[in-house]
Amino acid sequence: MDILPTILRINHAGKVALWIGFGVFTAVSILLFALSLTVPAQKRTFFYFGLLINVMGALNYYKMASGDGSVLVLQGERYASGNPEHIFVVREVFRQHYIDWAVVATLNMFQMGLLAGMSWVNIGFLLLTNEAVVQTGWVAALESNQTRKFVWWGFSWIFVAAVAYIVLIIGRRDVKAQAPRVGILYNLLALGATVLLAAYPVNLLFAEGLGLSSVGTEQIAYTIFDILAKAGFGTTLAFVDKLTDGEYTLADLPESWVQPRSKIAAVQLPGPDNL
Amino acid sequence: MDILPTILRINHAGKVALWIGFGVFTAVSILLFALSLTVPAQKRTFFYFGLLINVMGALNYYKMASGDGSVLVLQGERYASGNPEHIFVVREVFRQHYIDWAVVATLNMFQMGLLAGMSWVNIGFLLLTNEAVVQTGWVAALESNQTRKFVWWGFSWIFVAAVAYIVLIIGRRDVKAQAPRVGILYNLLALGATVLLAAYPVNLLFAEGLGLSSVGTEQIAYTIFDILAKAGFGTTLAFVDKLTDGEYTLADLPESWVQPRSKIAAVQLPGPDNL
Amino acid sequence: MDILPTILRINHAGKVALWIGFGVFTAVSILLFALSLTVPAQKRTFFYFGLLINVMGALNYYKMASGDGSVLVLQGERYASGNPEHIFVVREVFRQHYIDWAVVATLNMFQMGLLAGMSWVNIGFLLLTNEAVVQTGWVAALESNQTRKFVWWGFSWIFVAAVAYIVLIIGRRDVKAQAPRVGILYNLLALGATVLLAAYPVNLLFAEGLGLSSVGTEQIAYTIFDILAKAGFGTTLAFVDKLTDGEYTLADLPESWVQPRSKIAAVQLPGPDNL
Numbered sequence: 001m002d003i004l005p006t007i008l009r010i011n012h013a014g015k016v017a018l019w020i021g022f023g024v025f026t027a028v029s030i031l032l033f034a035l036s037l038t039v040p041a042q043k044r045t046f047f048y049f050g051l052l053i054n055v056m057g058a059l060n061y062y063k064m065a066s067g068d069g070s071v072l073v074l075q076g077e078r079y080a081s082g083n084p085e086h087i088f089v090v091r092e093v094f095r096q097h098y099i100d101w102a103v104v105a106t107l108n109m110f111q112m113g114l115l116a117g118m119s120w121v122n123i124g125f126l127l128l129t130n131e132a133v134v135q136t137g138w139v140a141a142l143e144s145n146q147t148r149k150f151v152w153w154g155f156s157w158i159f160v161a162a163v164a165y166i167v168l169i170i171g172r173r174d175v176k177a178q179a180p181r182v183g184i185l186y187n188l189l190a191l192g193a194t195v196l197l198a199a200y201p202v203n204l205l206f207a208e209g210l211g212l213s214s215v216g217t218e219q220i221a222y223t224i225f226d227i228l229a230k231a232g233f234g235t236t237l238a239f240v241d242k243l244t245d246g247e248y249t250l251a252d253l254p255e256s257w258v259q260p261r262s263k264i265a266a267v268q269l270p271g272p273d274n275l
Numbered sequence: 276m277d278i279l280p281t282i283l284r285i286n287h288a289g290k291v292a293l294w295i296g297f298g299v300f301t302a303v304s305i306l307l308f309a310l311s312l313t314v315p316a317q318k319r320t321f322f323y324f325g326l327l328i329n330v331m332g333a334l335n336y337y338k339m340a341s342g343d344g345s346v347l348v349l350q351g352e353r354y355a356s357g358n359p360e361h362i363f364v365v366r367e368v369f370r371q372h373y374i375d376w377a378v379v380a381t382l383n384m385f386q387m388g389l390l391a392g393m394s395w396v397n398i399g400f401l402l403l404t405n406e407a408v409v410q411t412g413w414v415a416a417l418e419s420n421q422t423r424k425f426v427w428w429g430f431s432w433i434f435v436a437a438v439a440y441i442v443l444i445i446g447r448r449d450v451k452a453q454a455p456r457v458g459i460l461y462n463l464l465a466l467g468a469t470v471l472l473a474a475y476p477v478n479l480l481f482a483e484g485l486g487l488s489s490v491g492t493e494q495i496a497y498t499i500f501d502i503l504a505k506a507g508f509g510t511t512l513a514f515v516d517k518l519t520d521g522e523y524t525l526a527d528l529p530e531s532w533v534q535p536r537s538k539i540a541a542v543q544l545p546g547p548d549n550l
Numbered sequence: 551m552d553i554l555p556t557i558l559r560i561n562h563a564g565k566v567a568l569w570i571g572f573g574v575f576t577a578v579s580i581l582l583f584a585l586s587l588t589v590p591a592q593k594r595t596f597f598y599f600g601l602l603i604n605v606m607g608a609l610n611y612y613k614m615a616s617g618d619g620s621v622l623v624l625q626g627e628r629y630a631s632g633n634p635e636h637i638f639v640v641r642e643v644f645r646q647h648y649i650d651w652a653v654v655a656t657l658n659m660f661q662m663g664l665l666a667g668m669s670w671v672n673i674g675f676l677l678l679t680n681e682a683v684v685q686t687g688w689v690a691a692l693e694s695n696q697t698r699k700f701v702w703w704g705f706s707w708i709f710v711a712a713v714a715y716i717v718l719i720i721g722r723r724d725v726k727a728q729a730p731r732v733g734i735l736y737n738l739l740a741l742g743a744t745v746l747l748a749a750y751p752v753n754l755l756f757a758e759g760l761g762l763s764s765v766g767t768e769q770i771a772y773t774i775f776d777i778l779a780k781a782g783f784g785t786t787l788a789f790v791d792k793l794t795d796g797e798y799t800l801a802d803l804p805e806s807w808v809q810p811r812s813k814i815a816a817v818q819l820p821g822p823d824n825l
Binding site for chain 2: 041044048052055059062063066067068253256257258259260261262
């Protein structure tokens with residue numbers, strides 16, 4: 001007996017969510033660009049990060065909302081979409097998300113590391129383990145074989161745990177050496193970032209993993225998470241000076257990075273010889 | 276009624292152009308390597324960039340000239356190739372170009388930023404906006420849907436405008452603080468680079484966009500642009516000392532970058548502690 | 551007369567080899583992590599590199615061993631697998647290796663450059679030429695056309711020669727300015743690294759190139775080479791202090807990289823202004 005595949009595709013609500021994501025990231029990009037002009041050049045680090053994150057978010061969400069950026073993944077015979085019996089499932093997976101997160105999640109975590117004031121080596125570990133969460137999730141989402149899908153999903157939790165350790169234990173310890181208001185802001189954002197990071201693989205579990213949520217529901221959830229991570233996080237950090245009463249200075253750009261190099265003809269590429 | 280697709284592929288002239296590109300980039304690679312040995316190690320920055328750009332150009336052009344590096348893109352029913360009626364078009368698109376440009380165009384623009392002496396932050400913006408021109412053009416070229424193709428092409432012009440602003444307004448302002456001959460050279464190259472950058476999406480418009488030019492004509496145009504950008508630009512900057520009477524020094528490499536580190540056993544990785 | 555394709559796939563022995571690779575890299579990752587805690591933070595450079603290399607090795611080998619990470623490449627009518635006549639061959643090629651090597655081989659060579667104490671510019675050349683060996687081999691392995699396959703394979707040897715020159719001539723010259731025991735260690739590893747690097751394209755020649763070795767034999771060979779390069783190299787360098795009597799200090803991390811930045815509120819991003 002032949003089994004006809006059930007093709008699970010995004011629905012109208014899911015598409016609307018992706019278009020809303022595009023609109024929000026475009027608006028926040030313009031907002032952050034305008035706001036960045038109101039502060040001195042050396043104070044714009046977080047504006048630049050937020051701008052980069054939201055512009056890339058806008059482009060990637062346009063791609064998905066307009067109908068690109070997904071692949072159909074054979075998932076074999078399984079339960080899905082509330083069907084009482086096994087059906088042969090082909091599911092639309094928006095892989096464009098992973099291209100987006102592979103770059104953008106790293107930038108977000110770099111901001112967390114800067115805010116905490118953790119060591120450069122720990123920032124390095126934070127970025128690498130965070131990147132590993134994205135990469136292992138990427139493999140899990142596009143995997144046809146259920147066993148391997150869950151193994152990769154399990155791998156991603158190892159790296160989620162490592163990120164949580166760095167953000168919640170090391171970051172919260174290191175931020176204590178800064179002004180109290182920086183600590184309050186960091187502790188709030190650190191908790192939010194960790195919960196948010198863990199929400200992504202949970203969404204993956206219910207969607208591609210167990211097949212309990214539809215493609216549309218999955219995309220609505222990812223869009224909400226991304227709006228919090230890109231737009232919410234970006235605009236919050238744009239007001240870091242107001243939120244910490246100007247007591248956070250670890251992300252100030254050196255004068256030499258924002259000034260034209262040609263003003264002093266003797267300046268060369270950076271390095272110990274140029275001191 | 277079935278419609279047979281018309282497959283638009285590269286012609287003999289286009290293939291010859293790609294082989295010429297391979298030959299030119301190979302020759303210029305060898306030339307720049309030989310020339311680099313005639314100047315002190317600290318003066319070789321632009322030779323190294325030119326070498327990297329032309330070696331990568333040679334490899335990527337070999338790939339395309341030898342018959343790889345392209346995909347067939349369904350373009351649907353449309354006007355193409357001077358046919359008076361709508362035909363169903365499948366077009367050969369050389370995506371290898373975009374792999375090439377994604378790396379090489381960034382290196383080229385980095386040289387423009389160094390020559391102008393603009394701030395490191397502005398160099399960062401120049402590289403990111405320039406990369407965005409390549410990435411949005413890449414999506415446009417491989418897109419099957421005409422509407423989306425033109426939206427992505429439109430996005431690429433936003434970033435072309437940003438690059439033009441940085442190169443022509445910021446760069447020309449900053450270079451004024453250097454010796455006059457550096458300014459003359461920069462202003463010439465900046466104008467050339469901007470016109471050349473804009474020529475790529477125009478070529479895309481007539482080729483994949485409107486279907487007015489054949490795949491062969493498109494590749495001849497890209498080859499000419501690339502020879503100007505890689506070989507022309509590279510050899511010009513190799514003579515930056517002669518062209519500016521030795522008055523351009525912003526790209527000199529620090530002594531510590533060109534000397535073995537082992538000569539002083541106490542030197543460690545770069546960082547504030549090693550001063 | 552129709553010709554049925556012969557599909558050459560990995561055998562049981564090859565799969566066992568990939569699983570052994572996964573096990574070894576997982577074990578060495580745990581070992582290096584545990585060992586790193588026994589030395590001061592500034593002395594952990596090589597532990598971090600080794601950890602990164604082996605964790606990525608473990609993930610990539612899991613992917614291949616579990617049945618992913620390969621593509622079927624049409625190789626046309628040719629001799630293969632000891633068959634006396636031409637057969638039409640489709641061969642399984644594990645492209646996941648190239649994703650692995652593209653990142654990991656660079657990290658390995660960076661360690662060689664650090665150990666030799668060669669200049670940063672020469673380390674740059676070493677990493678770029680080594681990356682070119684991987685990229686050209688990648689194209690060769692996935693190429694269907696025999697002529698082009700051998701041209702790309704030939705390209706890779708040009709870059710192998712460049713790497714050998716940098717490692718064996720420049721590196722061995724520069725290491726002489728360090729303590730004798732560093733020189734002895736470097737010379738041994740440099741010879742091993744060069745022989746090992748050359749072994750990869752030789753394996754490619756007998757496998758995808760001439761079709762003399764089976765997919766299983768090919769994977770057994772790659773696994774042995776990778777265990778030497780990742781696990782062997784990594785554990786050796788973890789004992790660099792014991793092996794050189796503490797006389798090698800060029801890879802010590804600056805104090806400012808391993809200390810929280812928040813302890814001194816005045817510290818900013820690195821750059822000449824922060825001195």
